[in-house]
Amino acid sequence: MNSLLRLVTFETLSTGKRSIGALLDNGRHVVDFASANSKHTLPLDMRSFLNGGKKSMRMAVDIIGTGSGRISVDEVKICAPISDPQKIIAVGLNYKEHAIETKMAFPSEPVVFTKFTNAIIGPNDNIVKPTSSDQVDYEVELVIVIGRECHNVSESTALDYVAGYTVGNDVTARDWQFGKPGGQWSLSKSFNSFSPIGPAIVVNPQWAHLDTNTNSCELDPNNLSIKSTLNGRVMQQSNTKELIFNVQQVVSYLSKVVTLSPGDLIFTGTPYGVGFTRTPPIFLQPGDTISCSIEHLGTLTNKVVGQSNL
Incomplete structure (x- = not known):
């Protein structure tokens, strides 16, 4: 690779x-x-x-x-490979074991929400724990990077529109996600610094269409090992082959509704092992180090600081 x-x-x-x-x-x-x-x-x-x-x-x-x-x-x-995407779209409950641990039903279609661009940070930048949340959680995710304008595409052609992939951490304030009236999925995941991505965009050879050894290797986004570690302890460990809706399905589904543009980011969901489902729950605290790794894509590491420390 x-x-x-x-x-x-x-x-x-x-x-x-x-x-x-x-x-x-x-x-x-x-x-x-x-x-x-x-x-x-x-x-x-x-x-x-x-x-x-x-x-x-x-x-x-x-x-x-x-x-x-x-x-x-x-x-x-x-730095973050892209700091100003037009859109950040995310898919929830996209691993079966994660749906089970959250005690939610398997979705029949992708569960979609959005994140705001102010949340983006890069490798080794600090995740800021806001004073308004005591339940900040981690979520390692495969992130799709769109490379071509994409609207109403089929699953069979979807990868032609994907520039590549990067590692993401869909940091979430669970007390906002579940404790606010009606739930606040987008806001709970859009605090400043809650979308670490990086370190690189690993280019999808199918998108590049170049006759060069630079992109000679195959990269199957639906068969990559994925894990997160908190202060050196493995918290999540799975494989993207466990996605309920794979990369092609997600891109095609979203493109039926919204035109996807170059640089748009799609967080594809997190596997089993998040903090709020544990007994007792484990939430990110100032001084913690969280690392997210995906096979062939690299490792994204961020420290956690308190808002009052800035």
Whole structure:
């Protein structure tokens, strides 16, 4: 899987300049698309890059092939790969064992809610526990990144519209989700910092359609091991093959209602092992470290701080 293309957004520590590029050499280096080759005029933000489609991809692969523009990963800060999606859509109760642990019925169609973009943070950024919640929970999730405008597509063609995948943590204030009048699914999951994503977008070769070894490996989003660890203790461990509605089904279903745009993010649901179902419940506290890992996509780690500590 080392030949899969891993797109990142990063800041150069010495200058604070933000750019986009690709992780290389098993994550030891970043190639800066902006500075690697003056002949290329790639955009400096990920949404615009994805909107460029096949043209952007070919230019990126050409830049990587030159071997120029490489920076040690120690000289940069890896940021959320996309900080300004038009939409963040999420699917609830999408693993059978998770539905069982929450004592909710298996859904006959995807259970859909939204999150707000202010919630996005990147790897090693802090999750802020708000003063208005004492029940902040973790949820490791596979996140779909849309690469092409997508409306009313079939399940058989859905992956053609998926740019790639990243790791997400659908952080949730359970006392808001279940304790507020009528339930507040979207608000409970949209506090500032409640949508960590990253470290990279691992490009879907089916979307790139490039005849290059850079994307020669297969990546099956519906067969990836997935887990979360809290302070080193494994809390969730499953595989995306346990999704009730797989990636193709989710993309097709959503596209029947709303036009999906390049850079849109879709959180696909979390497996068994969340904190509020445990006896006693386990909620995130200041000082905790939560890590979310998905096979071939990497690990997303964030510390928890209290709102009053900022």
